[in-house]
Amino acid sequence: MSRADELFIENCKDILSHGTWDTDLSVRPRWADGESAHTVKRFGIVNRYDLRAEFPVQTIRRMAFKSSVDELLWIWQKKSNNIHDLGSRIWDAWADEAGSIGKAYGYQLGVKHHYAEGDMDQVDRVLYDLKRNPSSRRIMTSLYNHHDLSEMALYPCAWSVTFNVTGKTLNAILNQRSQDMLTANGWNVMQYAALVHMLAQVSGLEAGELVHVIADAHIYDRHVPIVEEIIARTPYEAPRLVMDTSVTDFYAFTRDSLKLEGYQSHPLDVSIPVAV
Numbered sequence: 314m315s316r317a318d319e320l321f322i323e324n325c326k327d328i329l330s331h332g333t334w335d336t337d338l339s340v341r342p343r344w345a346d347g348e349s350a351h352t353v354k355r356f357g358i359v360n361r362y363d364l365r366a367e368f369p370v371q372t373i374r375r376m377a378f379k380s381s382v383d384e385l386l387w388i389w390q391k392k393s394n395n396i397h398d399l400g401s402r403i404w405d406a407w408a409d410e411a412g413s414i415g416k417a418y419g420y421q422l423g424v425k426h427h428y429a430e431g432d433m434d435q436v437d438r439v440l441y442d443l444k445r446n447p448s449s450r451r452i453m454t455s456l457y458n459h460h461d462l463s464e465m466a467l468y469p470c471a472w473s474v475t476f477n478v479t480g481k482t483l484n485a486i487l488n489q490r491s492q493d494m495l496t497a498n499g500w501n502v503m504q505y506a507a508l509v510h511m512l513a514q515v516s517g518l519e520a521g522e523l524v525h526v527i528a529d530a531h532i533y534d535r536h537v538p539i540v541e542e543i544i545a546r547t548p549y550e551a552p553r554l555v556m557d558t559s560v561t562d563f564y565a566f567t568r569d570s571l572k573l574e575g576y577q578s579h580p581l582d583v584s585i586p587v588a589v
């Protein structure tokens with residue numbers, strides 16, 4: 314069975330049986346009908362995915378792999394904060410009339426900073442260090458810029474990545490302050506796993522481990538029946554990730570450069586409501 318399923322099932326069972334509900338507290342997120350979106354949560358979940366063993370994609374529910382890679386490229390490659398540059402509608406609820414989500418995600422990665430080696434944005438700094446300073450312990454990105462929080466439609470959730478080169482292997486820690494388990498756990502894991510594979514390929518490295526650290530891992534009240542249904546299913550084996558190996562420049566990847574070969578999954582007939 315896919316390791317991504319195993320961990321998701323384990324995490325959700327833990328949250329549902331030992332989690333803490335915020336039903337008695339006032340909360341920020343709302344459902345489309347205006348009701349408060351409450352959650353049950355566990356604090357401090359750490360999941361390790363060995364990308365050498367298999368690609369971490371859930372099979373207990375069909376995952377929109379290409380769409381998740383498209384969002385990742387929107388943030389990391391296009392460095393855009395405008396939904397008109399995104400292929401899906403997943404950020405529509407947070408965009409203004411011009412399509413902007415404010416100074417969040419892609420905007421932060423596109424800001425140039427001054428370093429001793431020259432002016433670069435955070436992505437180019439990572440690409441530079443992976444090639445020229447692989448022994449560095451300072452290869453990391455951060456979207457959580459307090460100076461700009463008041464101008465972000467939503468504060469960054471998957472907010473920091475620490476890269477580490479060990480031998481010829483590229484490992485990464487994804488730090489996430491808040492995780493909507495049903496909507497985005499599988500989504501965030503597969504897109505950041507894809508990022509590690511892409512960065513490894515253009516840096517002459519092999520993808521190693523993805524460590525996912527989640528501070529607040531929660532399940533929304535209206536998601537509980539859907540989670541219960543999907544975690545009772547029997548997972549399939551993980552598919553194989555096939556990458557276009559001719560790509561040597563991170564900026565040349567497209568959503569079609571990565572494919573899942575032999576992806577078997579269970580269909581999900583209901584649509585998942587997303588709390589805004």
Ligand SMILES: Nc1nc(=O)c2c([nH]1)NC[C@@H]1CN(c3ccc(C(=O)N[C@@H](CCC(=O)O)C(=O)O)cc3)CN21
Binds near residue numbers: 376377401402500587
């Ligand atoms: N409450 C909440 N949960 C989130 O996961 C979340 C937010 N808000 N706000 C910002 C982004 C938007 N995210 C989203 C929102 C929707 C889907 C979603 O509907 N995914 C579907 C269809 C994807 C497609 O259009 O292809 C899926 O099946 O994965 C995924 C991530 C993750 N983030």
Ligand SMILES: O=c1ccn([C@H]2C[C@H](O)[C@@H](COP(=O)(O)O)O2)c(=O)[nH]1
Binds near residue numbers: 341
């Ligand atoms: O990549 C993402 C983006 C967002 N989320 C979820 C986590 C929370 O449920 C909401 C954000 O609400 P906050 O009150 O700001 O924590 O969005 C995610 O899981 N992954």
